[in-house]
Amino acid sequence: xxxxxxxxxxxxxxxxxxxxxxxxxxxxxxxxxxxxxxxxxxxxxxxxxxxxxxxxxxxxxxxxxxxxxxxxxxxxxxxxxxxxxxxxxxxxxxxxxxxxxxxxxxxxxxxxxxxxxxxxxxxxxxxxxxxxxxxxxxxxxxxxxxxxxxxxxxxxxxxxxxxxxxxxxxxxxxxxxxxxxxxxxxxxxxxxxxxxxxxxxxxxxxxxxxxxxxxxxxxxxxxxxxxxxxxxxxxxxxxxxxxxxxxxxxxxxxxxxxx
Numbered sequence: 007x008x009x010x011x012x013x014x015x016x017x018x019x020x021x022x023x024x025x026x027x028x029x030x031x032x033x034x035x036x037x038x039x040x041x042x043x044x045x046x047x048x049x050x051x052x053x054x055x056x057x058x059x060x061x062x063x064x065x066x067x068x069x070x071x072x073x074x075x076x077x078x079x080x081x082x083x084x085x086x087x088x089x090x091x092x093x094x095x096x097x098x099x100x101x102x103x104x105x106x107x108x109x110x111x112x113x114x115x116x117x118x119x120x121x122x123x124x125x126x127x128x129x130x131x132x133x134x135x136x137x138x139x140x141x142x143x144x145x146x147x148x149x150x151x152x153x154x155x156x157x158x159x160x161x162x163x164x165x166x167x168x169x170x171x172x173x174x175x176x177x178x179x180x181x182x183x184x185x186x187x188x189x190x191x192x193x194x195x196x197x198x199x200x201x202x203x204x205x206x207x208x209x210x211x212x213x214x215x216x217x218x219x220x221x222x223x224x225x226x227x228x229x230x231x232x233x234x235x236x237x238x239x240x241x242x243x244x245x246x247x248x249x250x251x252x253x254x255x256x257x258x259x260x261x262x263x264x265x
Contacts, residue, residue: 073141077247084133084253086126086176091261093176095133098255099124099146100180102246103239107153107211110235117233119155120197120208121181123166124239125221128213129178138247147240151213156229160204165225167192170261183260190265213239 084095100122108119131145158166167184170177171192184195195202207230214234217226247253 073139073144075140076137077140077143077244078138078251078253080133080135080138080253082253083135086129086132089176090174091170091176091263092179092257092259093126094255094257095129095146096124096126096176096178097180097257098133098253099129099243100178101255103153103242104180104211105249106242106245107155107235107237110237111155111209111211111233114235115155115233117209119181119211122179122211123182123216123223124178124213125216125223126175126177127221128215133253138253140244143240143244143247147243149215149240151215151239153235153237153239153242154212154214154217155233155235156210156212156217156226157207157231157233158210158225158229159207160202162225162228163195163197163202163208164192166210167195169223169225179260185262186265188265209233 082094084093084098086093086095088094103124104119104122111117111119128149128151129146130148131142133142133146163182166182168191170179171186171190181198182196183199184192187193197203197208210226212223212226213220215221216223217229217232219227
């Protein structure tokens with residue numbers, strides 16, 4: 007009998023040959039020719055998996071109890087479709103986020119937020135009149151978007167105005183006002199009530215999604231500096247609800263259309 011231990015090269019060669027023979031010997035000429043299936047509609051008539059239902063029930067009860075926690079009262083129903091250029095829920099969202107985020111910006115970065123801009127599509131639910139619960143906050147803002155502050159110059163502020171004119175959507179806005187003239191151009195642009203200064207930069211509160219160019223807000227990608235507030239927008243909403251016994255906001259007209 008040959009002792010392969012004395013011939014390592016021969017041993018490795020033999021192992022390689024046996025492996026190749028095994029792979030080739032196992033090769034199959036079969037192939038998939040047809041795939042069949044059937045549609046199963048998810049309807050109420052389908053039987054419940056009682057074992058699964060019983061398992062999740064304690065967790066569901068606990069979650070429902072937390073989501074139904076009363077935060078404050080809302081005296082007037084807030085609706086996404088309540089206006090062409092501004093909505094009451096958009097005004098509330100922008101102002102409430104400013105109320106919570108501006109002190110954080112001052113404390114962490116020693117500077118103040120000048121204006122706020124979010125997107126209309128980011129508001130996923132209306133806010134009914136009556137009790138406001140944690141569930142309402144999750145319905146309005148189900149995403150995990152965080153609050154960031156972008157540093158824009160006057161040219162980008164003008165881009166924001168023109169973007170809103172072209173979009174014709176009531177994007178949540180605070181701190182910025184302007185007039186649309188007969189030619190469809192933005193004039194009389196003001197930041198916190200003061201005329202736009204071409205020599206200044208402005209701090210704009212928005213979401214990380216929009217800051218990265220979401221919803222075609224590409225002007226944010228020209229930002230000179232980003233400040234991350236380390237706060238989810240939903241948490242800012244929840245803090246605002248908790249801070250005030252009732253939902254409060256101003257319906258100040260920010261966009262005047264003279265066309």
